[in-house]
Each structure stands twice: as structure tokens, then as C-alpha cells.
Amino acid sequence: MSDGQSMKQKIFSVFQTLGPSLTMGIAVIPLGGLLLGISSIFTNATFVEMMPFLGTGIFAALAQWMSNIGNLIIGNLPIIFCVSVATSYCGKDGVAAFAAVLGFLAMHTTIGQVLGITAESLSDWTKYASVLGIPTPLRRTSVTR
Numbered sequence: 086m087s088d089g090q091s092m093k094q095k096i097f098s099v100f101q102t103l104g105p106s107l108t109m110g111i112a113v114i115p116l117g118g119l120l121l122g123i124s125s126i127f128t129n130a131t132f133v134e135m136m137p138f139l140g141t142g143i144f145a146a147l148a149q150w151m152s153n154i155g156n157l158i159i160g161n162l163p164i165i166f167c168v169s170v171a172t173s174y175c176g177k178d179g180v181a182a183f184a185a186v187l188g189f190l191a192m193h194t195t196i197g198q199v200l201g202i203t204a205e206s207l208s209d210w211t212k213y214a215s216v217l218g219i220p221t222p223l224r225r226t227s228v229t230r
Contacts, residue, residue, distance in 0.1 A: 100166070103173070106169055106173030106174070109183055110162070110166040113165060114158070114162070116158045117154075119155075120151040121154030121155035124148040124149070124151035124155060126146035127144060129154075129206060150195065153197075154194060157194045158187075160218070165186070168186050191219065193217075196222065202222065204220055207220055
């Protein structure tokens with residue numbers, strides 16, 4: 086085997102590892118799109134007129150949550166793909182890291198929605214912070230006894 090063939094095989098091997106690594110990131114894109122689409126239906130004025138129960142608090146909150154999680158996935162695709170590519174190079178252990186990143190982002194989005202934290206809330210830097218662009222409360226460090 087010549088050095089030229091060996092180099093081609095090494096390059097091909099790198100691309101064989103890189104290709105499947107993108108599939109994990111690609112797999113979550115439809116989830117983000119579905120959540121955005123369903124939330125759009127739940128908040129559509131004509132649809133809410135036809136089914137008034139969709140205008141109630143629980144459905145409005147559910148639609149807002151689905152919209153927030155859908156936007157979270159679509160808005161953080163660069164991070165999702167970075168973790169997806171890294172996962173392919175560290176074996177099956179990286180899947181846990183991928184799930185952890187998505188869970189972390191979803192947790193902060195949900196907490197922000199439940200507590201009603203908006204981007205305007207960030208002006209009070211003693212109570213709120215931005216974690217990867219997601220408004221969230223600061224962690225309390227004092228312990229009351």
C-alpha cells in the first residue's frame with residue numbers, strides 16, 4: 086500500500102466518523118419544528134375562535150411552553166451540533182452529554198417561563214441572569230437555618 090492510498094484511507098475514515106455524528110443533531114430539528122407548529126396552531130386566532138377552550142390558561146401556557154422549547158432547539162443548533170459531533174468521537178458515552186445539554190437548556194427555558202422571567206427582567210442583575218441567552222433566576226447562595 087502506498088502513502089497516497091494510506092492518506093486517502095485516513096481522510097475517508099475521518100469523514101466516515103463525521104457523517105454519522107451529524108445525525109443526532111439532525112434528529113432534534115423536526116422536534117423543534119413540530120413544537121413550533123403545534124404551538125402556532127394553539128395560538129392561531131381563527132383556530133381559538135373555533136375551539137374556545139384553547140384560549141384558557143392551561144392551553145395558552147402549554148402553547149407558550151411548546152413555542153419556547155421549539156425556539157430553544159432551533160436557536161441553539163450550533164451548540165447541539167457541536168455536542169453531536171463530539172459525541173461521535175467519544176463513543177456511546179457522549180450521548181449522555183448530548184441529552185444533558187438539551188435537558189439543561191430545556192430546564193432553564195421552563196423555569197424562566199414558569200417564573201415569568203423576560204429579557205426585560207435581566208436589568209435587575211442581582212436576581213436574574215442570562216444563561217446562553219435564556220433569562221433565568223440566579224442561584225441563591227445563602228442558606229437559612
